[in-house]
Amino acid sequence: MRVFVTGASGWIGSALTRELVSAGHEVAGLARSTASADKLRALGATPVLGDMLDHDLIVAQAVRADASAHLAFTLDFAEFDETIDNEVRLLEKLASALQFTGKAFFAASGTPTNLGTLSTETDPLDPEGPAGARARTANAVLALSQKGIRSGLVRLPRTVHGQGDRNGLIAVLVGLDRQLGTAAYVGDGQNRWPAVHVSDAGRLFRLAIEQAPAGSVLHAVAEEGVRMRDVADVIARKTGLPASPVDPDQLGVFGALLGGDQPASSAATRALLGWEPTGPTLLEDLEAGYYTA
DSSP, X not given: OEEEEETTTSHHHHHHHHHHHHTTOEEEEEESSHHHHHHHHHHTOEEEEOOTTOHXXXXXXXXXXXXXXXXXXXXXXXXXXXXXXXXXXXXXHHHHHHXXXXXXXXXXXXXXXXXXXXXXXXXXXXXXXXXXXXHHHHHHHHHGGGGTOEEEEEEEOSEEEOTTOOSSHHHHHHHHHHXXXXXXXXXXXXXXXXXXXXXXXXXXXXXXXXXXXXXXXXXXXXXXXXXXHHHHXXXXXXXXXXXXXXXXXXXXXXXXXXXXXXXXXXXXXXXXXXXXXXXXXXXXXXXXXXXXX
């Protein structure tokens, strides 16, 4: 297949690109810079220069491809609304261009924030929750499945971890810890985050593109819930900072994410696609020093 990928040179996009190329697929990746284009060439993909505002370019590439994966997103809390408005407008154009073609279109999303309850693939995203900001985009992607497009979601957990992660939530947490002078957790730290290694996330995305039926909602979850006190203890040991509880208000928008108990299951995903995670755990990657060097 020819697969068009937005965010192809990013953290998860690079893992997906490697997976697709290794499986014999032809990959075209959206690249915003010459550095991103060079990275894609090194991965064996063909760069397409542009960004998420280039709707005509993206639609043309999706039409040319057999399948598309949408992973491009900027983790900027101040620009969420504008970014999501742009995504929804783009998806409306893709719906018109791809309808009744049967082509695959899978997009990244997040696991639900059902506080204190194990979320599953059948649970909707709460648009008011700390992880639900992209609910509008997710709903628009699933709506494509009603127009003859094999669309679906790969919902990612709070942390997609691994060596080289510089912008994910664990990297953000370590940066905040250094500013605060403590390895922070909220309350007693018994609240949990789901997690997955980046290589496992990339593999699930590939399987989705190759096999998942229209309307699929998949969970890229290897660990249902890692206690945040355990995360803080490892960060403290690796950095020399003390581990202590903090007022979530000190962390702004990030405080709600850090303090929420939000475990997630991937049982239905594993049964559907035969996906079994094999990468290191979150605590193993923290112990390896990838986030605290």
